[in-house]
Amino acid sequence: MTETTWGLWFNEFPNYQRIPKGQKPEGCPEWLESNQFQTWQKQGLIIWNNTDRKIESLHGTEALELLNALVSQDAWKSSGVSITRLVHRIEMNLPSRKKQKKDEPEPAVEKPKGKDVYEEIIHLPPEAGYELIEQLESKKQIITQMAEQE
Numbered sequence: 600m601t602e603t604t605w606g607l608w609f610n611e612f613p614n615y616q617r618i619p620k621g622q623k624p625e626g627c628p629e630w631l632e633s634n635q636f637q638t639w640q641k642q643g644l645i646i647w648n649n650t651d652r653k654i655e656s657l658h659g660t661e662a663l664e665l666l667n668a669l670v671s672q673d674a675w676k677s678s679g680v681s682i683t684r685l686v687h688r689i690e691m692n693l694p695s696r697k698k699q700k701k702d703e704p705e706p707a708v709e710k711p712k713g714k715d716v717y718e719e720i721i722h723l724p725p726e727a728g729y730e731l732i733e734q735l736e737s738k739k740q741i742i743t744q745m746a747e748q749e
Contacts, residue, residue, distance in 0.1 A: 605723045607731065608645040609738055610656075615640050628654070643745065644735070646682060646721060653721050655682060659745030666735040666742075675728045683717040 606628065618624055618636055627639050630652050639645060641656040644665075648654075657665060665682065669675060691711045723731075735742065 613642040680723040689713040
């Protein structure tokens, strides 16, 4: 018996409900923690990696971008599917902890520099790509409507 290392679930509508203590949402991975329940209940494509115990939700626009990347590129067939998210990364330089003398002027504080980068949030094996394409294609009309409402 082979254990699946990943999974996906599509929520057409957000499904927020109170989960009694000690219970888990129906159909979720067995390792899901209470702080991850909200992700499981969000609208969109829910993807998880059982090995890393990570779960992420992709909204309409993100799901369409993933479908486009999977259809237009072949790298995932050998290296696996990299699910990314655009984040704003800020680089901050911490001031010196050295004591300042009374006569010394205060050092100039640099403004933090930021840049937008795509960061991998979850990684899936190559075989996941085919099922993702199939699932996203079958739900494309609903996903497109979700994207238009964002």
